[in-house]
Amino acid sequence: DTGVSQDPRHKITKRGQNVTFRCDPISEHNRLYWYRQTLGQGPEFLTYFQNEAQLEKSRLLSDRFSAERPKGSFSTLEIQRTEQGDSAMYLCASSYWTGSRSSNQPQHFGDGTRLSIL
Amino acid sequence: QKEVEQDPGPLSVPEGAIVSLNCTYSNSAFQYFMWYRQYSRKGPELLMYTYSSGNKEDGRFTAQVDKSSKYISLFIRDSQPSDSATYLCAMSEEDYAGGGADGLTFGKGTHLIIQP
Numbered sequence A: 001d002t003g004v005s006q007d008p009r010h011k012i013t014k015r016g017q018n019v020t021f022r023c024d025p026i027s028e029h030n031r032l033y034w035y036r037q038t039l040g041q042g043p044e045f046l047t048y049f050q051n052e053a054q055l056e057k058s059r060l061l062s063d064r065f066s067a068e069r070p071k072g073s074f075s076t077l078e079i080q081r082t083e084q085g086d087s088a089m090y091l092c093a094s095s096y097w098t099g100s101r102s103s104n105q106p107q108h109f110g111d112g113t114r115l116s117i118l
Numbered sequence B: 001q002k003e004v005e006q007d008p009g010p011l012s013v014p015e016g017a018i019v020s021l022n023c024t025y026s027n028s029a030f031q032y033f034m035w036y037r038q039y040s041r042k043g044p045e046l047l048m049y050t051y052s053s054g055n056k057e058d059g060r061f062t063a064q065v066d067k068s069s070k071y072i073s074l075f076i077r078d079s080q081p082s083d084s085a086t087y088l089c090a091m092s093e094e095d096y097a098g099g100g101a102d103g104l105t106f107g108k109g110t111h112l113i114i115q116p
Helices: none
Strands: A005-007 A010-013 A019-024 A031-037 A044-050 A053-057 A065-068 A075-079 A088-095 A113-117 B011-014 B019-025 B032-038 B045-051 B054-058 B061-066 B071-076 B085-092 B110-115
Touching (some): A010 A019, A019 A088, A019 A113, A075 A088, B019 B085, B032 B061, B045 B061, B071 B085
Parallel strands (some): B011 B110
Antiparallel strands (some): A005 A019, A019 A075, A031 A044, A065 A075, B032 B045, B032 B085, B054 B061, B061 B071
């Protein structure tokens, strides 16, 4: 079990550029989540997938943000026309959901991608 | 008022002390409660998760949930310098610990410092 992997670990870009982050979940996990964390705050939910279907989006996810999870494996989060306020740590988490409460598992997080907007 | 309140600290205690961390919340629909530890520039690491009210113990860590008071606690016994980190409480409204609609709701985190 290699855990949740995120790439890159740190991204520096100029305002107005597009950026894309990748997340590889724990291999048997069918749910994948994206969160954003700013300094001194807890992570805030952005969106989640069950297999390849995007089931929920937070109001924090503006139309400049898009996430995909083709084939229900890895996921990408793209931010278009980046703004200063997008500077944050972007965290990915995964979990296994059977639909049965008896075998629930909590979310496990990767080490995040730190985005810095110049 | 945020849904989950957590004192950001810092909380500084001597090595070997018992540490008490806590969160309060307002949403009575929360059913699953988690504690994560986060080191600087790393992702949150799951420490404990519990369902509804009650206690759970794992090594030096004990988690308590009091749903009637909307209050959860994490106790760390025999604290070590390596326990110095930010501790995040998290809660889920859905009926299983994996979260779901709206994901997990986190507190701001408490910065804990264990003095050698």
